[in-house]
Amino acid sequence: MTPVASLGRSGLADFVLQRATAVVLAAFALCVLGWFLAAPVNHARLAAFFGTLPMRAFTTLAILALAAHAWIGMWTVGTDYVRRHYFGRRHALYLAIYQIGCAALVFLYLVWPLAVVWGVAR
Amino acid sequence: MRISLYRYDPDADAAPRMENLELDIPGVGDLMVLDLLERLKAIDPSIAYRRSCREGVCGSDGVNMNGRNGLACTTPVSEVARRGKLTLRPLPGLPVIRDLVVDMTQFYRQYEKIKPFLQNEDPPPARERLQTPEDREKLNGLYECILCACCSTSCPSFWWNPEKFVGPAGLLQAYRFLADSRDTATEERLAELEDPFSVFRCRGIMNCVSACPKGLNPTRAIGKIRTMLVERGI
């Protein structure tokens, strides 16, 4: 439960980062939504859209933003709820398991979509 | 009037219990919840609660009335009772000493942490440190806090991290000194609050705002502290 486990080591950095990444994610969601609504969706159109370099860069940014946003959020939720009061004397162990689980998931959702995005135009 | 009262004497009881009591109250005027407690205590002197000024100045009789935190002395029974029933419990989240009396140590510890006194290294002038009326205006809505703990004990973030999150009452006072033109320790004060818990555990739930019997707004003060922290970081 040391602040070191938090992404930016400072509450201020986490706070700013969480808001900045939220803006990136909102912009990305709007962009993709607009594309979805613009014309019928098929694989050729999808590959063409996400295959362009600007779109790949934007998607990469969104994936990084999602990972940072999710980690700060999950870390915060864990340090709120996984407490001695509810979990007894072994709460620190449970918190560690929870955080490792979250870190693994965040890592998965970071690496997997990045592999997809950069493998698309092979 | 049916009253369900939280009773707990750690020396005698294995666990807290709710005691059901009946009280005839006169149909004239509106009693305050503290009046009810006084009447109950006249019948059963073993009932324990804190009180002093009985007019919302001392901040001693913060209790939880039908789920809402407030001062027993300034809350009319008609405002909180539902269908002739009133449930009285101690302020949530703090250890109970007896019945409605809670141990406020944790709350005061957080208050102490924000250094609730004026800090100024400049040599004091002959009479007093002066302030313009505009600067004095900035302290309105901050200095009136009576430390009743109604806000902090209604805040889920304070229940979860009472040793790390300063809580609405402490943060309102932190801002009271950050906003004071005579205080010169702004930098040190902000540095103390930058960690992930002290200020940033506030989720804007705003229970503090609806609980405060003095009509103060800790959430707004917390927002101001955040803004100061962000501006300092740029």
Ligand code: SF4
């Ligand atoms: S801010 Fe209001 S509710 Fe909180 S301690 Fe002060 S007077 Fe009580």
